Amino acid sequence: MKQILPLLALGLLAGCTTILETGDRIERGLTPPDAVNYATTKPEGGFSTQMNDNRIGNKVELLAARKSKTDGGYARVQFDLRNGSYLRQIINVSFEWLAADGSVVESQPNWIVTPLEPGALTTITATALKAQSAECRLRLISR
């Protein structure tokens, strides 16, 4: 009996991930299709967000957006993301660069698959190609 108990506990623990993943799949089935979420840097510092898919908002936190300049004077932004859930999340990211007047001047159209381990901090870096690029708009979508 004593030998069976740890085995049973191990079996239950191994099953936990499956239960959570099944729950995640059911949640996805019951809610509207994935929507794109945005985080945009502000000229005065900091960032603003537009969350269109609250499921990702409940699991992935955007901690900071740091703006800097490269040696050549081009804008560079680093976004710090944290997976606050207990499961590995896979998100897709891409970004656009906006000029000072808000017009889109360049973009990375394709999605980059970005795995986020539970609790892990992930930094996404975007460097502008054009001198007029001033603010960065990060686009996030769940898998």
Add this chain to the structure above:
Amino acid sequence: MNKLFLLACAVLIVGCGTPASYKDANGRELVVSLDKVNIQDFATAGAQMLQSMITSPSFSKGAPVLQLGSITNDTADNFDTALLLSKLTVPLVNAGRVTLLDNDATANAARAESGSKANVPHAEYVLKGKILEDRSNAGSTRQSSFVFQLTLVEVKRGVAVWTEEKIVTKQGSKNSVGF
């Protein structure tokens, strides 16, 4: 009756297929193949390499003169390596960040003929690379990794001033659609 049954079966079989439709080339509904490099793999690797390359000190000032070297395809899949290179050169040229030398024989001959005339650009950097693959499997699960390696060589000194490697790994038992 038998003929009707056969006809019904044929209609059902035909109905199972998915009609062809247009998809966004940058979207998330593209075919993911385990045995070949997909168009989105070039886009992913190219975009990440571009972001790395533009942080190189060589790109900090002006528009350096770039010439494309050879990109060796060391995979079992037959594709044109321009699929990768264009992901880097198109944004760089359009943003005015590089002066890209035409690589065809006429252009090369014209440059050789001109010698060291000041108004004829000569390559300051050469971009070269290699694409490799690694395959493995565990039971029915197959895994393919495609390794994209690029190196930027400064012609004057003959030294590598930037180098990057990106790996795209895909795993599954069969090809699928989407991420």
